[in-house]
Amino acid sequence: MTGVLDLSWWQLAFALLLVVVVVAISLRQKLGLERDLAIGTVRTFVQLYLVGLILAAVFSAARWYWVLVILVVMAAIATHAAISRLAKPIPGVYWIAATALTISTAATLAWVIGIVVQPRPWWEPQYLIPIAGMILGNSMTSAALAGDRLQADLFTRRD
Numbered sequence: 001m002t003g004v005l006d007l008s009w010w011q012l013a014f015a016l017l018l019v020v021v022v023v024a025i026s027l028r029q030k031l032g033l034e035r036d037l038a039i040g041t042v043r044t045f046v047q048l049y050l051v052g053l054i055l056a057a058v059f060s061a062a063r064w065y066w067v068l069v070i071l072v073v074m075a076a077i078a079t080h081a082a083i084s085r086l087a088k089p090i091p092g093v094y095w096i097a098a099t100a101l102t103i104s105t106a107a108t109l110a111w112v113i114g115i116v117v118q119p120r121p122w123w124e125p126q127y128l129i130p131i132a133g134m135i136l137g138n139s140m141t142s143a144a145l146a147g148d149r150l151q152a153d154l155f156t157r158r159d
Helices: 009-029 034-061 064-084 093-117 125-156
Strands: none
Touching: 009 034, 034 064, 034 125, 064 093, 064 125, 093 125
């Protein structure tokens, strides 16, 4: 892997300073968000650290099957996140959302990797995983909005 960027302690402290500013605004405005901000900050650090460890291992191994495992896990998490936003569960929605997210992401990813970026080998993890994450993130948002819209329309037109 080339181009590793290490964050210094002062850069980390600056990021935390921004969180402290938001906490101070919350205190001043009596918004009551301090606890949620603290929990979110700790969760962010832990999640990013763990994901970084996993990705470092996958990037250094550079094997297609590890990339595939990461992509499957990403698709499963995106599917779960999309359907968890629904107000009421819809029967069979998990498999519908999983199929839609997988097919749309695979098609878009194939185009971007095969035509636009063209890494060698095509499954190069430092290209495939971040691009797939961006595509899945947008697809997940679209799937959640479509599910929400479907439920709203079903409720409105139930007669």
